[in-house]
Amino acid sequence: MNPVPQRSGNPERFRGWPGVGLGAALLATVAAIGIAGFFYLQSVTVAARKVATDNLAAVAESKVREIVNWRAERLSDAQAVMQNPLLTEPVQRFLAGPADAASTARLTQWLHSLQEHNQALRAILVDAECRVRLVFPADKTYFGPIAAASAKEAMATNHVTMSELHRSQFSGEVHMDLVVPIRSTAGAAPVGAVVLEVDPERFLFPLIQTWPTASPSAETLLVRREGNDVLFLNELRHRKDAALTLRLPIGQKDLPAARAVRGETGVMEGVDNRGVPVLAHVRAVPGTKWFMVAKVDAAEINAPLRQQALLISVSVGLFLLVIGLGAGLFWRQQRTRYYREQVETAAELVIANKELLFQNEEKEKRAAELVVANKELSFQNEEKEKRAAELVIANKELSFQNEEKEKRAAELVVANKELLFQNEEKEKRAAELAVANKELLFQNEEKEKRAAELVIANKELLFQNDEKEKRAAELERSKSELARFLYTASHDLKSPVVTVRTFLGYLEQDMATGDAGRIAKDVQFIRNATDKMVQLLDDLLEMSRIGRVVGASVNVTFRALVDTALAAVAGRIAARGVTVQVDDREMTLHGDRVRLEEIWQNLVDNACKFMGDQKAPRIEIGVETRDAEPVFFVRDNGVGIDARYQEKVFGLFEKLDPKAEGTGIGLALVKRIVELHGGRIWVESKGAGQGTCFCFTLPGAMQKETSP
Amino acid sequence: MKGEPIVILLVEDDASHAEIVRRNFEDCRLANRLMHVADGQAALDYLNHRDAFSDPATAPRPGIILLDLRLPKVDGLEVLKSIKSDPKLSSIPVVILTTSKAEMDMVKAYSLHANSYLVKPVDFMKFTELMTTFGFYWVAWNQCPHE
Numbered sequence: 001m002n003p004v005p006q007r008s009g010n011p012e013r014f015r016g017w018p019g020v021g022l023g024a025a026l027l028a029t030v031a032a033i034g035i036a037g038f039f040y041l042q043s044v045t046v047a048a049r050k051v052a053t054d055n056l057a058a059v060a061e062s063k064v065r066e067i068v069n070w071r072a073e074r075l076s077d078a079q080a081v082m083q084n085p086l087l088t089e090p091v092q093r094f095l096a097g098p099a100d101a102a103s104t105a106r107l108t109q110w111l112h113s114l115q116e117h118n119q120a121l122r123a124i125l126v127d128a129e130c131r132v133r134l135v136f137p138a139d140k141t142y143f144g145p146i147a148a149a150s151a152k153e154a155m156a157t158n159h160v161t162m163s164e165l166h167r168s169q170f171s172g173e174v175h176m177d178l179v180v181p182i183r184s185t186a187g188a189a190p191v192g193a194v195v196l197e198v199d200p201e202r203f204l205f206p207l208i209q210t211w212p213t214a215s216p217s218a219e220t221l222l223v224r225r226e227g228n229d230v231l232f233l234n235e236l237r238h239r240k241d242a243a244l245t246l247r248l249p250i251g252q253k254d255l256p257a258a259r260a261v262r263g264e265t266g267v268m269e270g271v272d273n274r275g276v277p278v279l280a281h282v283r284a285v286p287g288t289k290w291f292m293v294a295k296v297d298a299a300e301i302n303a304p305l306r307q308q309a310l311l312i313s314v315s316v317g318l319f320l321l322v323i324g325l326g327a328g329l330f331w332r333q334q335r336t337r338y339y340r341e342q343v344e345t346a347a348e349l350v351i352a353n354k355e356l357l358f359q360n361e362e363k364e365k366r367a368a369e370l371v372v373a374n375k376e377l378s379f380q381n382e383e384k385e386k387r388a389a390e391l392v393i394a395n396k397e398l399s400f401q402n403e404e405k406e407k408r409a410a411e412l413v414v415a416n417k418e419l420l421f422q423n424e425e426k427e428k429r430a431a432e433l434a435v436a437n438k439e440l441l442f443q444n445e446e447k448e449k450r451a452a453e454l455v456i457a458n459k460e461l462l463f464q465n466d467e468k469e470k471r472a473a474e475l476e477r478s479k480s481e482l483a484r485f486l487y488t489a490s491h492d493l494k495s496p497v498v499t500v501r502t503f504l505g506y507l508e509q510d511m512a513t514g515d516a517g518r519i520a521k522d523v524q525f526i527r528n529a530t531d532k533m534v535q536l537l538d539d540l541l542e543m544s545r546i547g548r549v550v551g552a553s554v555n556v557t558f559r560a561l562v563d564t565a566l567a568a569v570a571g572r573i574a575a576r577g578v579t580v581q582v583d584d585r586e587m588t589l590h591g592d593r594v595r596l597e598e599i600w601q602n603l604v605d606n607a608c609k610f611m612g613d614q615k616a617p618r619i620e621i622g623v624e625t626r627d628a629e630p631v632f633f634v635r636d637n638g639v640g641i642d643a644r645y646q647e648k649v650f651g652l653f654e655k656l657d658p659k660a661e662g663t664g665i666g667l668a669l670v671k672r673i674v675e676l677h678g679g680r681i682w683v684e685s686k687g688a689g690q691g692t693c694f695c696f697t698l699p700g701a702m703q704k705e706t707s708p
Numbered sequence: 709m710k711g712e713p714i715v716i717l718l719v720e721d722d723a724s725h726a727e728i729v730r731r732n733f734e735d736c737r738l739a740n741r742l743m744h745v746a747d748g749q750a751a752l753d754y755l756n757h758r759d760a761f762s763d764p765a766t767a768p769r770p771g772i773i774l775l776d777l778r779l780p781k782v783d784g785l786e787v788l789k790s791i792k793s794d795p796k797l798s799s800i801p802v803v804i805l806t807t808s809k810a811e812m813d814m815v816k817a818y819s820l821h822a823n824s825y826l827v828k829p830v831d832f833m834k835f836t837e838l839m840t841t842f843g844f845y846w847v848a849w850n851q852c853p854h855e
Contacts, residue, residue, distance in 0.1 A: 487810065491778055494807040498828050498835070499724035505832025506731065525724045645781060 022327050029323065033316045041309045045302070049279070052301045053267045056281035059212060060294035063220055064283050066207055071162065071287060074118060074198060078160040078180045081114070081194065091182045094134070095127045095192045104134065111136040114194065119202035121175050126151055127192040142170035147177045147195055154179035155190035164224070164289065165200060165233050167244050174244055175199055200234075205243075208234045208292075217276075217297035223257045224289045225250065230261045233290065238274055248273060256280035260291035269298070485543065492536055496529035503529070539665045546595070546672050556596065558587040558632075562621055565600030572608045576617055578636075580604070583622030587630070589701040595673045596701065602666040603634040603694050610692070612639035629697060637691040646683040670696075677701045714771035714847055718744045719751040719787065720805070721779050725828070729774065729805075732839030740847060743770065748782025751775070752790055755797055770800060772846050775822075777806040777813055785816055792821040799853070803846065 081087055087110070094103050107125065115123035115136050125134040130148045132141050146166050154161040163177040175197040181190045208220045219237040223230050229247040236242040252258045254271040260282040272278045272295060280295035503525045510518040562582050566573065573580060589596060604619060611617040620635040641649055650671045651664075674681045677700035684693040716733070720726045726744050733742055745751045751773075754761045761767035773791065777784035784806070791797045801823040806813065809827050817825050826842065829835050 487808075488778075491808050494830075495722055495725070495778075498807055498830055499722065499728070501830050502728050502832045502835050503724065505836070506728075508832075525727065529724055648781075 022331055026320070026324055026327060030320055033320065037309070037312050037316055040312065041305065044308060045305050048301055048305050052279055052296060053281065055213070056218075056279065056294045056296060057267065059218075059220065060281045060283050060292050062212075063207060063294070064285050064292050067204065067222075067285055067290075067292070068287060070203055070207075074178055075160055075162065077118060078178050078196070082160060082180045082182070088182050091125065091194070092184055092191050095125075095182070107134055108136055108138070111194070114196060118178065118196045119199055120178070120196040121171075121173060121199045122195075122197045124195040124197070125192060126195060128155060128190055130193075133192065140171065142168070143195075144168055144170065147179075147197075150177045150179045151181075151193045151195055154181040154193050157181075158183060158190065162198075165244060168197075173197075173199070174201075205234050209237065215296060215300060217278075217300045219295060221257055221293040221295070222285075223261060223291050223293065225261045230255070230258045232257065232273070236273070242273075246273060256282055256293050256295055257291070260284070260293055485540075489536070489540055493533060496533045496536075499529035500526050543665060543669065543672070546669065546676070553591050554593055555588050555590050556593050558585050558589060558623065561589065561593070561596050562600055564597045565604060568597070568601045569605045569608065572605060573619075576608045576611055578608050578611065578617040578619055580619045580621065583620075585623045587623060589698060591677055591698070591701040595676070596698075599670050599673050599696070600634065602670045606666055606694075607634060607636035607638060607692070610638045611636065612689070614638055624695075629699075630702065631695050631697055633693055633695045635691065635693040640685045640688050640690040640692050641683055642688055643685075646685060649683060650681070670694075674698065713740045714852075715741045715743055715768045716847070717751070717754065717770035717773045718742060719748070719773065719779065719784070720744065720776045721746050722776075725776070728835065729839060732836060733843060735836070736840050736843045740843075741768070743768070746780075748779040748784060748787045750781075751779075751787050752782060755791065755794075771852055772850075773800055773802045774805045775802055777804060777808055777817070785813075785820060788817065788820045788822055801846065801850070801852075803842070 090103055090107060094107055111123035111125060111134060114120070122140055123136050124132055124143060124147075126143065126148075127133050130143065130151050132143045135141050144166075146163060150161050150163040158181050160181070161177075161179045163179070165174055165176045167174050178196040178198050180194040180196075182192045182194065183189065184191050204222075208222055211218045211220070217238075220234075221236070222233040224233060225231070226247065228250050230250050230252075231244065232242045232246040232248075234243050236246070239246065248255055248258060250258050250261055256268055256270040256272060256278065259268060259270065265282050265284065268280050268282060270278060270280055272280075277298040278295040279298055279301060280293050282294075283292050284290075285292055503522045507519060507522040507526070510522055559582070566580060566582075600621065604621075607619050608617070614637055616637070618637050620633070622633055624631045624633060650667045671681050674696045677698045679697035679699055679701075681694065681696035684695060685691065718726060718729055720729070723746075726746075730742055730744070733740060743754070745754055750760070753759045754767045755770075757764055757767055775784055775788060779787065782790075784804070788802055788804070791800065791802055798821075802821075803824040803826060804817045804822050805826045805828060807828045814825055826838060829838060
C-alpha cells in the first residue's frame with residue numbers, strides 16, 4: 001500500500017487566506033502611504049505658505065523702508081536747498097528783478113543739477129504767483145494745476161511739500177512734485193518755489209516692480225485711495241497702462257489693494273485685480289497716503305507643492321505598483337506551484353483511492369468473514385460456558401455427595417461398632433429381661449390388685465366427698481334455715497303476744513265501761529292469739545325434730561304409707577267432702593316411716609285446705625315415670641297456686657292466705673323430708689282456680705331397690 | 709285535699725293487729741278512712757287499681773300507708789320497693805309498722821326509702837300512745853301536697 005503523498009498545504013489556501021492577507025496588506029500599505037503622503041503634503045503646504053508669507057512680508061518690509069528712505073532723502077535734499085541761503089539769495093534776486101543772462105545761466109545750471117540729483121523730470125522755478133520763471137529742460141514750460149496747488153501750499157506753509165503722484169496733462173508722464181518754497185532773506189514772504197517733478201520711473205517704480213526672487217507671478221503694488229476707489233499707482237506686471245489709471249471700488253471684498261486702503265495690514269488671501277487668487281502682504285507706507293501690496297499668485301505657491309505631491313504620489317504609486325506586482329507575482333508563483341502540487345497529489349490520490357477501494361473491499365470481505373467467525377465463536381463460547389457452568393455445578397454436586405458419602409461411611413462405621421456393642425448388650429439385656437419379665441409379671445399382678453383396691457378406695461373417697469359436701473351443704477342450709485327460722489319464729493311469736501297484751505288492755509277498758517260486746521270480741525282475739533302461739537310452738541318442735549330424730553329405716557310399701565297418711569287427715573277429708581283416688585302401685589320405699597307418712601299427710605291436708613269453692617273436690621295420689629325416674633304426685637282441683645308464688649309456698653311460715661289455717665310450715669316440712677331422702681319437690685299449677693299438683697322424687701328411699 | 713279526710717292504707721296480715729289499729733283510730737276520733745288489705749299482692753293491686761280494686765272508688769288513693777313487713781304473697785319490703793320505685797306512688801309516705809326490731813329489717817326498709825319505721829310495742833298503753841301520736845303527727849300535723 002502506498003502512503004498518501006504529503007501536500008504542501010491545505011487545498012483552500014490560495015482560494016482565500018493568503019490572497020486576502022496579501023490584499024489586505026497591500027490595502028493597508030496603500031492607505032498608510034496615502035495618509036502619510038496627505039499629512040506630508042499638508043505640512044509641506046503649510047510650510048510653503050509660511051515661507052511665502054515670510055517672503056512677502058520681507059519684501060514688503062524692505063520696499064516700504066526703501067520708499068520711506070527715498071522720500072526722506074528727497075525731502076531732506078529739498079530741505080537743504082531751502083535752507084541754503086547761498087541758493088535762496090540768487091533765486092530771490094532773480095525772481096525780484098529782471099533776469100540777467102549770467103544769473104539765468106547760473107540758475108539754469110543749478111536747476112539742471114537739481115533735476116539730475118533728484119531724479120526729476122523737470123526742475124521749475126516759479127514765483128509767488130506760480131508763474132514759471134525758469135525751467136530745465138528749458139523747452140517744457142508747462143505748469144499744471146496740481147503743481148501749482150502744491151507750490152502754493154508750500155509757499156504758504158513755508159515747508160517742503162511733496163505732491164501725490166499724478167499724470168501730467170501736458171506730457172502724460174507720471175510724476176510727483178517736490179516743491180521747495182523760497183523765502184526772502186528777510187524771511188517774511190515767499191518769493192517763489194522750486195518745483196521738481198520727481199520721476200518715479202527713476203527709482204520708485206523700479207523699486208516696486210522688481211522682485212527679489214525669480215517669481216513668475218509675484219509683484220508689489222502701490223495704491224492710494226481716491227474717493228470711493230482704490231487707485232493703482234504703478235504699472236502692473238500683468239496689466240498694461242494701469243498706473244494712475246486702474247481704479248477699483250474700495251468696497252471690493254477680496255481685493256487686497258482695497259483691503260489695504262480700508263486699513264487692513266498684514267498677510268491676507270484674496271483675489272487681485274485680475275480675479276486670480278493671491279497671497280498678499282499689505283502695509284501702509286508711513287508718511288504717505290500710499291499702501292503697499294506685495295502679492296504672489298496662490299497657484300505659484302501651490303505649484304511646487306502640487307508638483308511635489310504629484311511626485312510623491314507618482315513615486316508612491318510606482319512603489320506600490322511595484323510591491324503589488326511583486327506580491328502578485330509571488331502569489332501567482334505560489335498558486336502555480338500549489339496547483340501543480342495539487343495536480344500531482346490528486347493523481348497520486350486517485351491511485352491511492354483505487355488502492356484503498358480495493359483494500360476496503362478486501363477488508364469488508366474479511367470483516368464479513370470475521371463477523372461470521374465471531375458469531376460462531378461466541379456461540380461456541382456460550383456453549384462452552386454453559387458446559388463449564390454445568391460441570392461446575394456437577395462438580396459441586398459430586399464433591400458434596402462425596403462428602404456426604406464419607407460422612408455416611410464414617411457414621412456407618414461408628415454405627416456398626418455401636419451395633420456390635422449393642423448386640424452384646426442386647427443379649428445381656430435379653431437375659432436380664434427374661435428375669436425381669438418374670439419379675440414384672442409378678443408385680444403386674446400385684447399392681448392390678450392394688451389398682452383394684454385403689455379403685456375401690458377412690459370410689460370410697462368420692463362417696464365420702466359427696467357425703468362431705470352433702471354434710472357441708474346441709475350444715476349451711478341448716479344454719480341459714482336456723483337463722484331464718486329463729487327470725488321468723490321470734491317475729492311470729494311476738495305478733496300474738498302483742499295481740500294478747502293489747503287486747504288485755506282493751507279488755508280492761510271495756511270491762512270498765514261494761515261493753516259486753518266489745519269484751520267478747522276482745523276475749524276472742526286473745527284466745528285466737530294464744531292458739532296461734534301454741535300451734536306455732538308445736539310446729540317449731542316438729543321442724544326441729546326433722547333435723548334431729550330420724551327413725552330407723554324400714555321397708556314400707558307406697559300403698560301403706562298413703563293409707564296411713566289419709567287416715568291421719570281423714571277428718572278434714574270428710575269435712576270438705578274430698579274424693580281421694582290412689583294409684584295402685586307396687587312400690588316399696590325404704591326410710592323413716594313416720595317422716596315419709598308426713599309427706600303425704602301434709603300434702604293432702606294442704607290440698608283439702610285449699611279446695612276453695614270447688615264443688616267436686618278431688619285429690620289424686622300416684623306415681624309417674626318421668627325421664628326414667630319415679631315421680632310421686634298429689635294432684636288436686638282446688639284454688640291452684642299463682643306462678644309467682646310457686647316457689648314461695650315452700651318457705652317457712654309462708655302462708656299465701658293469711659286467713660287459712662295453719663302456721664305455714666306444712667310445705668316447708670314436706671320439702672325438708674323430701675330433701676332428706678335426696679329428692680326434690682315442685683309445684684305444677686296453671687294458676688288460680690286451675691288446681692295444683694305437687695310432684696316429688698325420693699331417690700334416697702328408692703335406694704334399696706335401685707342399687708345394683 | 710283540704711277538708712277532705714286522708715285515706716290511710718293499712719297493709720297487715722294479722723287481723724287482730726288490724727283491729728288494734730282500727731280501734732285506735734276510732735278512739736282518736738281521727739276522721740279518716742282506714743282501708744285494710746291483708747297481703748302484699750292485695751296492697752299493690754289496691755294502689756295500682758288492679759284486679760279486685762279496678763274500680764278507683766273502691767280504692768281511693770291513700771295519703772299514708774302503714775305497712776307490715778311480714779306479709780303473705782308479696783313480702784312487705786317488696787311492696788315498699790314497688791311503691792317507692794313507682795313515680796305515681798313514690799310520693800305517698802310509707803310508715804313501716806312491724807313487730808320486728810331486727811337491725812337488718814330496719815336497714816333494708818330505710819334503704820328502700822321507707823319514710824318511718826315503727827315497732828309495735830308489746831305494752832298496750834304504749835301501743836295506744838304510739839297510734840295516737842302517729843295519728844296526730846302524720847295525719848294532723850304532716851302536710852302533703854294536694855294531689
